[in-house]
Amino acid sequence: MSVRDVVLDMVKDKKCGYTRTDVEPKPVPTDGKVTWLGNGDGGFTHTGPCEIYIDDKMVLHGDDCEEEYPGGPNGSDKLSEMPVDYSSCNGDCTLSFYWLGFQNEQWQAYVNCVPLKGSGGSTTQTQASNAGSPAIGEKTAETPSTETQSTGGSSAQEQATEAPPAATPQSVETPTTETAPSADTPETESPSVETTTTEAPLTTDTKCKAPARRLRKKGIAL
Template sequence: MVMTTTKSLLTVAVAATVMTTVNAHGQMTMPKAQFGGGDPTSFVTTISSSKLQAPSGMSFTTSPEANTKAFTAAIKASSFKTLRDFIEQNSQPGECGKSVVGAPQPLPDMVEWSHGSGEGFTPSHEGPCEVWCDDKQVFHDDNCARNYPQAPARLPYEKAKCAGASKLTIYWLALHSSEWQVYKNCAALQGGSGPAPGPAPSSAPAPGPAPSSAPRPSTSPSPSRAPSPGGDDEDCDDDLPIAGDDDCDDLPEPDCDDDLPVKGDDIGGESNYDKFKQGINFRSIEDGEGEDAPGQVVPEDY
């Protein structure tokens, strides 16, 4: 009895180990998916292969590679545009599968999938996978286990399309049996729910040239002196210079018709003649008979 019991317990333990190995096939490790409990590496649900019609001459019950080729042809001929559409419409994987949204993380250079330290996608579990940032598809491959065999599997997604996204999600469908295994993990992203981050700010632009000083007001040329009336008449400036003055501009210009103004001239009244007298002292010129010649005046220095 003791031996039988011991053997039975050993059999159960081995079976449990095998089941864990079969059902545990990895998780997203970059960005790192977070989990609330249970086995983080196991699939979240399954989809029956009867959901798609296999193309003529192909089936979903042969080798993993042949099954994958049949699935690729079948889904292209169907109404499903993406792997995500097919999984979400034919199962209930939840928002993040067995993972939780968790704390926001920066966008990685590559999305990584690992099953322990020595495996990425389980080699026998061939099938397609996709990566999404919110509602933008940023990666797809028809057979991720075969085409990305490294550990961890590193997927070159379109990082630029994820700028400003809130969540990154990976889908993987393993087609090695007639019940297709669905894997879904996600991670929150830093900077989500906002505009896409712009380029790093450049240094402040160099200040423009200092504004030039206000233009100097142009100096008006000194007005030229008007020519003396009469054309050939003499210039009174030369005949009667005024002390301290370079020319006659400040004085009314006398009538130069005659050498000296005389009474009865056209100047008349309070004329240039009277104004002329204000700058020069005049004395009467006596004629031969002892009387002042009518209107004849000359400067005292004459």
């Protein structure tokens, strides 16, 4: 079972969380990367697997994205960078990011979708043009320019806070997270996304029992 399968089972009908997909597609990045901005202006902040898809094709999987794609400490502005092959995107496609962050005894699910446009055939030539990599993150963004964000929901019931769409000509990204119900006290986390995409947050927390064991397999991240 993939990380995507587990996340989509948790979020049910919210396949892209609260991410907006009815927006102008962003150009396919030419640097062959996706970046993650953690809460506190660093990289990933929690242990857990992640995966990235171009439409239905898995293009990245990490078992522990915090360890495999480390960013900098809080306040460093050093994002976690993940290599992605965009060559399967020709014309219009959707980049989807799924991450299960392990927090204490619960999983928190992050779902982000970004509509893309163009050809990804040249994305292996990194940093070749203006189209930068999408930056997805946990931090809440306050300006509608280059950041999008999401917030962690409570464990006892599903919650989500929608953030304003963000767009800039450099990259594409739309993070979201959603919380799944659990019996314990709620934990909150505010995810955010930076780049040229629109993002709406969605988080899902659920008791880490059987799911945590299932997800011990390595996953991919964008």
